[in-house]
Amino acid sequence: MKQNASHEHELTISWDGPAIGLLDLDAFFASVEQLDHPEWRGKPVIVGGDADHRGVVSTASYEARRYGVHSAMPSAEAKRLCPQAIWTHGHFDRYRELSARIMSIVEQETPLVEQVSIDEAFFDVTPGRFSRESPVAICQRIQKRVSTLGITCSIGLGTNKTIAKIASEKEKPRGLTVVLPGSERAFLDPLPVRAMSGIGASAEAKLVAMGIHTLGQLAQADPKRLERIFGIMGPRMIIRASGREHSQVIEACAPEDRKSVSNERTFSHDLTARDEVEAAIDHIADMVARRLREKDLKGRTITLKLKFSYAEGRTAQCQTSQPTRDKRTIAQKARTLLQNLWAEGTPIRLLGIGVSSFDKGEPEQLDLFAAHDHDDEELRERLARTTDQVRARFGKQAISFGYDLRFTDKDAGNGHDQDS
Template sequence: MVKDELNVDVPWEGRAIGLLDLDAFFASVEQLDHPEWRGKPVIVGGDADRRGVVSTASYEARTFGVHSAMPAAQAARLCPDAIWTHGHFDRYREVSNEVMNIILDETPLVEQVSIDEAFFDVTPGRYSRESPVSICRRIQGRVSELGVSCSIGLGVCKSVAKVASEAQKPRGLTVVLPGSEAAFLAPLPVRAMSGIGPATEARLARMGIRTLGALAASSDDMLLSELGTMGPELRARAAGTERAAVGERANPDEAKSVSNERTFASDLTDEQAIRSALDATCAMVARRLRRKGLAGSCVTVRLKKDACTSRTAQARLDEPADDEALISPIAQRLLGQLWHQGMPVRLIGVGVSDFSAPRPTQLGLFDDPEELRRRETMRSLHKTTDALKERFGDEAIAFGRDLRLRASTTNTQPQHKEDA
C-alpha cells in the first residue's frame, strides 16, 4: 500500500532508501536570486535563434508545455513571454552543496547522482532509530528554508525511491511502505522507470510488455534472449527487488570525468574553424581540471553532425595532464578519426578521465629541457589567466579561439551531469 500522507511515527521494517530530487532546480535558484521573477515563467537555456536547448523550465513555464531538452526555438514559440537566462552554474553548485550537507546531517550514506539528485539510506537502526518518514520531512523542511524545494521518494530500494520521487512533484513526499512496492509499480508504464528509453520501450512493446507489472512477471530467460544481461536487471527493478547499496558519503568533487561540449548556432564545415573550436573546448576542460586539482590520462572527443548522429574517439596521454598544451594535440589527432572534409559539425565535446595515475613528480632522464621550459611557461600563463577569470569573470581575458567559439555557440547552460 502506498500512502502520500503518513504519520511521521509510522513503523518501518527493513531498508529505507530515499531519493531527493530538487524541483526545477536551475529555474528555482534563478527565482530565488531574482525575487521579481517569482511566479513568472523562467527558462534556463541557450538562445532560441542559435540552436539552444532548454536546460530547465520553471513550473510556470511548464504549464505552456516547455520542458528540459526541448529546442529553445520551440520553447520560445510555446511561451513567448518567458524570462530567459543562460544560467549561473557556479551558483547552482553552491546551493546543491548546501542541500547535500543537509542530507549528510542525517546519514553518511549519501550518493549524489547529479547536481540536483541524491540517494540516501535512512534504514532504522543504522544511524538513527527515528522513522524514515520523519527524517524525510525534516530534510524537506530544511531544503525549503534555503529558498528552493525538493520532492522525495522513499522505499525499500533505489528503483522504488526513484519512481516515487516523480509521483508528486513539486514538493512531494511519496512513501512506498515495505511490502507494497509491487502494487505501487505494477500499473505504471515501463517508461516510468529510469533506464528505459524510447528504444527499449519499443522493444518491450513488441514483446507485449507495456507496464512494470508485466515486466516484473516476465521470465528472465526471455528477457535475456531479447535484451541481453540488461533484461533480468530491468525485471528485478520493475518488481522492486533490486538491492543496490547507496554509496557512502559520495563526494561530488571526486569526478570520474571532467568534460565540456558546445553546440553551434550554425554547422561548422571549415577545418580551421573546427580545429579552433576544439582547442577552445580543450582549454575549458583544462581550466576545470585545474580548478578541481585533477589531472587525467584519457582524452575523449565527441562530434555530432546532426541531432541524432554522434561519433566518439578516445586516446591515452603519456602522463596525467591538466594543461590544454598537452590535451589539445591528442584531441586534434582524434579529430582526424572522426571528421572528414565537408562533414558538418553541430557539436564538439571533449572529456578527460582516468585520474587514478599519479602525477609525475620528477623529470625524466631524457626529457628535453627546452620543451620542459616551454611547458612550464605555458602552464604559468594558463594559471594566470585562470586567476584573472576567477576574479573578474570569464569575459575578463580571452584568446582568439575563445572569442570565435563564444560567437558561434548557442549559450545553452551545460549541466555537467557527466561529472559523477
C-alpha cells in the first residue's frame, strides 16, 4: 500500500501490533552535493573515486541513474555511461553533520532509533509504546520535516525490519510504502528472492537451482533442506520470507551508560574474500585503538560484529590477558573470533570491532614470560601516539597504512564511531 504525505485521509489508518519503519535518504551524498551546489541541481552528479585509479561509485544522483550508473559500479564504467556527469570525491564531514540532524528529527518522534548507516535508520513507532498516534502519520511527518532541510527520504513501514527494508525500496524517491498488519504475505509472496536483504547473487543462484524464485516459494520451502545448503541461515530465511520475523529496534545507549568503544563500517560492496575481511579488521582495529588512546582507556573484552544483511548478523567476544588498546592485539583477537563466525564466501556488508571491560586502575599482575610481549606493546603504543600527533597536525591522511588505502573506495561512508 503506497502512501503520499498529501493524502490527509490516510492519517487515520488504524494499526494493530508492531510498527517498524526504515528511513532511507534518497541518493544522500549526491543530494547533499546538489543542495550545497545549486548549479548542480537537475544535473547528473556522481560521488566516488577517480575513474583512472580503479575507484568506485559511492552514490549517483537520480539524473545519473537514468544513464545506468549505480552505487558500487567501477568509476571507469560510470564515466563511460555518463561522461557529462559532475564528479566529486565527497565531503563526508558535511554528510555526517546533515545525517545527525536528520536522525535527531527521527529521535524526536521515538527514542527507539537504530541507525544502520549514515543514510538509513530503523525506528519503532508501535502504537501505545511512546505515542498513540498512527504510525503512518508519524512517517509522513518525518518526511515533511526532513524535506525542510533540502533533501528527501523514502520510508518503508511494516511489522518487522525485513518488511520495512523491502518496502523502503519500492517507491523512490520520496516514497512511503506501507505494509499493513495482516498483509505481509500478499506483499512478500510475488517478490523475487533477491528482494530480501542478505540474499546475494550466490544465494539466489542456489535457490533458483532448487526451483525457488519468489519469496512466496521460499516461505513454503523445507527448513531442513535449506539448512543443509545454507546452515542456520536457511530456516531463518524462511521465517523472514514468510513475514514472521520478530524484530527489535536497538536504541543507542545514553552517554552516562557508555561502557565500550567501537567502530563499524558498512562497505560499498560486500566483502567475500578472506584477505579483504582481514584487511577490514586491521583497518577498523586501528581506528578503535586510536579512539581508546584519545580517551586514555584500555579494555579486556574484544567484540567482533558481522552483518550479512540488515536482519542477519553474528557477534562474538573474547578476553585478553591484560587490558589493551594495542591495535595489533585487538586485530589478532578479532581474527580469532572470525574463525567461528564466518565461512569464506559468505558476503559481509558490515564489520565492527568493540573494546570494553575497561581497566579502572587496578594493580596489574604481569606474567614473567610475557614481559617481552608487554614491552613490545608499550613500544607500539609510543609509535602509535607519535602517529596520532602527526595526523592531528597534518591531517588524517598524512600517514596511511596499506589496509587504510585498501578501503578508500570500498567504504560506503557509513562508518560509525560508537561509545556505548
